[in-house]
Amino acid sequence: MQHSKLPADDSPNPDALFDGVDLRRLAERIPTPFHAYSANAIRTRIAGLQQALHGFDALLCYAVKANSNLAILQLMAEAGVGADIVSSGELWRALHAGIPAQRIVFSGVGKTAAEIAEALAAGILRFNVESADELELLQRMAAELHVVAHAAVRINPDVDAQTHAKISTGKAENKFGVSIDEARRWFADSARQANVRLDGLHVHIGSQILSVEPFRLAFARVAAFWRELEAAGHAIASIDVGGGLGVRYRDGQVPIPPGDYAAAIREALAGFRGRLLLEPGRYLVAEAGVLLTRVVRVKHGERRRFLVLDAAMNDLLRPSLYDAWHDIVPLLDDARPPHRYDVVGPVCETGDTFAVERELPELHAGELVLIRTTGAYGAAMASTYNSRPLAAEVLLDRGRHAIVRRRQSLEDMVAGEQPARHWETA
Known part of the structure; x- marks a missing residue:
């Protein structure tokens, strides 16, 4: 891992200064596009939530899917945070980052027998069970390994979270969890599951x-x-109680204060003496990340002006997948007249669009732009579509930076691919 400190700059553009690092100078060392994360911002979010939960027997289990970089997971481990996983790959990452198995919970509707066996062998804290079939499989696998699995039933409370339809998980028509009526039957029959201790709710x-x-x-x-x-x-x-706390992607969006969130938990669970688990993901890392990109060209169409960046939908999928807004900030030192741009990437898809009719200062090829609030579901959802290598990821911490994933080489990208030389019949 590379660690270095950039020379001091007495008067950087304030938009370019991120966790004590001038991103313009960083872009002289690391080719764009790349993701940058503020370690200090992540620590601050963790501490704020932990403080709000003071007095509970509470464990934060970071939702690994939000950003699974090992360096981010190591920050979680150092802060005493556990992990909420949804695959054996995330289990492997969490353990290798130093998160103890006793602080790991396993969620998700599609756990396989192999994944359950791996998690049981590791000795994870708890399984969040989402179907009767999964409960039976967990019993069978635990019996084969001669262990007792601790499990929570995931309740689908049929509550509208008032969020985007593709990230709503608690309504009756969503694939997650079971009804309270079904959960009630599970508990009534729990004595039949000798190797599953059903003693939790999720x-x-x-x-x-x-x-x-x-x-x-x-x-x-x-x-x-x-x-x-x-x-x-x-x-x-x-x-x-899961996760779901929102973050600020644009003006007018105000995240729920941690104290208000904790107060809602205290009010509902007054008198509960057991352990409280929480699964924040986006809330801890989203605003701690930015995607730094460079203008390739400005294209003047018949009706639109296109700002073409070197970042694309394969680097940040959220705008294409969810029509999500991300603030876009040019890193300029001078005042310029505004123009309206469609901000797009070079991928061969009309959907490769970060913003439509976004008002920005006049920009030219080669100039730097940052896209805000990309620390969650940015690099984690990236792909190599159009044979574009995965971008580098950089961790920033009070004026220092460390590359925590180098930019993928073309050789890395095709590793595992090979000509069809050895033909077999099934």
């Missing part, structure tokens, strides 16, 4: 939530079910 209603009301409603439904189960003699050792 709820996660969606992502990028900016109002505390959907959380209050979901927590209230889970709390009512917890009290019903306790009255029926089913001890509940943990309640996992």
